[in-house]
Amino acid sequence: MHDQSKEGFPLSGLRMDDESSELSSEEKLLNDVFVKDSIPPWLAGSGYVGLAAISTATVPMMFPQLKWYLVLSAYVVAPLLAFCNSYGTGLTDWNLASTYGKIGLFIFASWVGQHGGVIAGLAACGVMMSIVSTAADLMQDFKTGYFTLSSPRSMFVSQLIGTALGCVIAPLTFWLYWSAFDVGNPDGMFKAPYAVIFREMAILGVEGFSALPQHCLAICSFFFFAAIAINLLRDVTPDSVSKFIPLPMAMAVPFYIGAYFAIDMFVGTVILFVWEKINRKESEDFAGAVASGLICGDGIWSVPSAILSIMRIDPPMCMYFKPSLA
Template structure:
C-alpha cells in the first residue's frame, strides 16, 4: 500500500548542522573538517545514562501526541489509505512541548533535568511506534476486512465462519499478542546492521539530523518558528473542518461534494473536495506520487470505467447493484489488486536481490579479523580510521547492550503465548499455522529490516499478502480460509513492520547518542500505548459513523474490501471475477512489472517522469478527488519554492503538518458529536438546473 508509514519513501530532511558548526571563514581545510563534526558541537554536553533518557514528561508528551497522530493515521486509513511520514511532526512537536515545559520549570527554579536530544529521540520513537499501530493493526485493511460490513459487499465467503465483527476486547488482545514479536526478532542483529554493515536507513538518518539541529541554538530558533507556522495552520485547518461540518446534514451534502469541474465530472469522481488533510499530504509527498495518482485516476475513471460501463448487459448483468463485485465494481477492485500485486512482487524481488547482493558484498569484503559483535560485549577497541563522530557514536552504541538471551527468550515466550491465545481469538487460525509463521517470520523480518536500510522501502504489506495467499489456501474455503488468511496477514505484517521500524529507530538513536536500551524500551512502551489507543480510536469511528466501510461514504475504508477480496481470490480462485476481468487483471499485473522495470533501466533522472504503478492503482477504486487535493498541495509547494526555496524547504513540512493535524484532530469532536446525537443543521447540495426545477415544482405542490 503506497504511503503507509513503512512503505512510503520518507521525506528527506535537509540538515542545517553543517551551517551551525562552521564558524570562521578562511580556516584551513583540516580545521574546517573538524568543525563540521556534529558531535564536537555537543562535546560539552554530558550524555545522560539510559535510565535518565526515559523521563516521565517524555512519556506524557508521547501519549498526548500518540493520541493526536493516531486520529490522523486512522482518518487517512479509513479514507484513502495514503499516509505520509509523520516523523517530522513528531520530532518537532515533541521538541516544542518539552522545551516549553522545561522553560517554565527553569524560570520557577524547579528544573532538575535539562531537555536533551536523547530525550527528544525517545519521544519521537514512542510517538511513531504508538501511531504506527493504527496502520499495522489493519483497521483500514485486513482487520476491518473481517467485518460483516465489508463481507456484505461481496457475494463470496460471506458466511459466519469467514466473518468476525470488531469488538474492543479481542482487538486489544490480538494487538498485544502480535505487535511485540518483531521487536525481539531483530534485536540480536542491531550491531551488525548499524555498525558492521553501516546501513543508511535514510528516514532514521534524516530524523536524527532534524533532532540534532533542533538542539543547537540556531536550530532551536528555527524550530520555534516552524512550530508557530504549524500552530497557525493547525488552527486554520481545525476551524475549516468545524465550519464545513455545519453543511453536512445528509448524504452528499457539504463542501466535500462541490462539483468543481461540473456534474458529469463529479459523477466520475473528478472534483476538489476542500480537504485540508490531503492538501497537506500533497505538500509532503513527492511530486511523482501525486502525478501518478492523477494519471491513474484519468486512466480509470476518465477512460476505462466509462468504456466498461457502456458494455453493461454484455460483459455483466445490468440488474446488478453498483456495489456488486460481479459488475463494474469488480473491475475496479480486482484490476487495482492486480496492479498492487504486480508492483509488490516486482519490489519484493528487487529488494530481496539488493539484500542478498548487499549481504554477499558485506561478507565477502569483510576483514576476517573484524569482530562482529553478536554477543553482549563490545569489541576491544575501535578502528582508528573512524571519524570522531563515528568513534563517539559507536562507543556509546556498544556501551548499553541488550542481552541476546533476553531477545531470544522474549521472542519464544511471546510466540508460545500467541500460539495458545490466537486460536481462541480466531478459531479458524490453527496453532500449527501460527507456528509456521513464527518459524519463517524472523528471516523475513531480517530481510525487511535489511532491505529498508538499503532502500528506505519496507515491504510489510507484501509479506502480509504472502501470508494471505499461502495460509488462506492451506486452510481452504470450507474451513474459513478467508478469515484465516486475513488473520495470518495481521500476524506476519506486524512482525516484519515493527522489525524495520525498530532498526530505523536504532539508527536515529545511534546518531543522536541515545542508548539502544532507551530506544528499545521507548519502542515497547510506544507499542503498548498503540495497542490500546488505536483500537479505542477505531472503536470511536466505528460507533460514531454508521456507514463506516460503505463505498461512497465519508469513511469508505477501501483497503478493507481490497484485502478481503485478495483473501477470497487466494482461497476460491478466479470464479468471482466478471467477464474479461481476468484478462484485464493479467494485462495490468504485467504492466506494473514492466513499468517498474523501465523505471529502473532508464536511470533516476528519467524515471522521475514515469508514473508509479502502486500509486496509479489507488484511485482505480476510489476516484480522483483526493488526487486533485494532493496535486493542489504539490502546486502550492512548487510555487512557494519558485518564490522562496529556502523558506519553502524550511516551513513547507510544518505548514503541511499543521493542515493534516488540524483536520485530523477535528475528527475527535465530530465523532463525539455524532455519538451524542448532535447533527449538523444545514444540508448544502448541488443540483443540475433540470433537477432543481423538478425539486422546486415538487415543493410547490
C-alpha cells in the first residue's frame, strides 16, 4: 500500500510543487522590495495640505468666479474620489478622472449659479481632475514599480519631478497648439469636442434640466440602464456567448472623441489578429510594446506638425474627403 501511494505521485505533481514554491518566493521578493521604501504618511499629508494652500490662494486669482472656499471644498472632497479612481484604475487600467471631474463640474456650477457658474464649474472640474488623475497615474506607476522591483519612493519622486515639469511644459505646449492651429474650429483638425461638451455640461449645471432638449433626459436614462443591462448580460452568459456581446463603454468612446479613434483601434485589432495567426507566441510577448510605440508615435508627430504649421510649410500633397453637395 505504501509503495502504491508512493508510485501514485507523478513527476508532474512534484514539478508543480516546485513551481508553486518558486512563485511564492518570487511574490515574496516583490512584496519585500515594494514595502521596503515606504513613503511616510506625514510627508504625503503635508504635501497635500501645502498644495491645497497654494491652490486656494492662486486659483481665485486666475478665475475670480471660483472663490477660495470653493477651491478649498474641492480639495476636501477630492481625496475620496481620488481613492475610488485609483482603485478602479488599478483593476481595469481605465482612468476615469474625467467622470469624477464632471461631478465637481455639476456641483460647483450649480453652487455658484447664474453669476459666473460656467467658469467656476469648469475651473473646479480642472482642479478635481488634476488631483484624481494624478492619483491614478501614481497608482499605475506603483503597479509598474511592483512588477519591475523598483523602489516606490523613487517612483514617487519621479512623479513629483514629472508633475513639476508638466506645470511648465503643458502651458507651453498649449500655446504652441493655440498659435499653430485653429483650435476649437468644428471644421478644423483640432475640433476640441471635449471643450464643447464640458461647457454645455457647465451650462446645464447652472440652468438645470430645463435647458435640455425634449426627451433628451429620457433617452440618456434609457441608454444608461441599457449599458448596465448589457454588462450584466456579459457577466451571466457563458463565454461562448458573451464574447459576441459588445462592450457598451467601447461603443461609447467614438461618440465622445470622433470616429478616428475607432478606426485606429480597428486597424490595430486587424494587425494583432494577423500577427496572432502568424506567430502567436511573439504577438503575446511584443504586442503591448508595439502598440505603445504606435500610440506614442501618433502623439509625438503632432509636435513637428505644429511647428511646420507655424512656419507656414504645407505638405506637397494633401487629400481631403468631404460629402458631396448633391
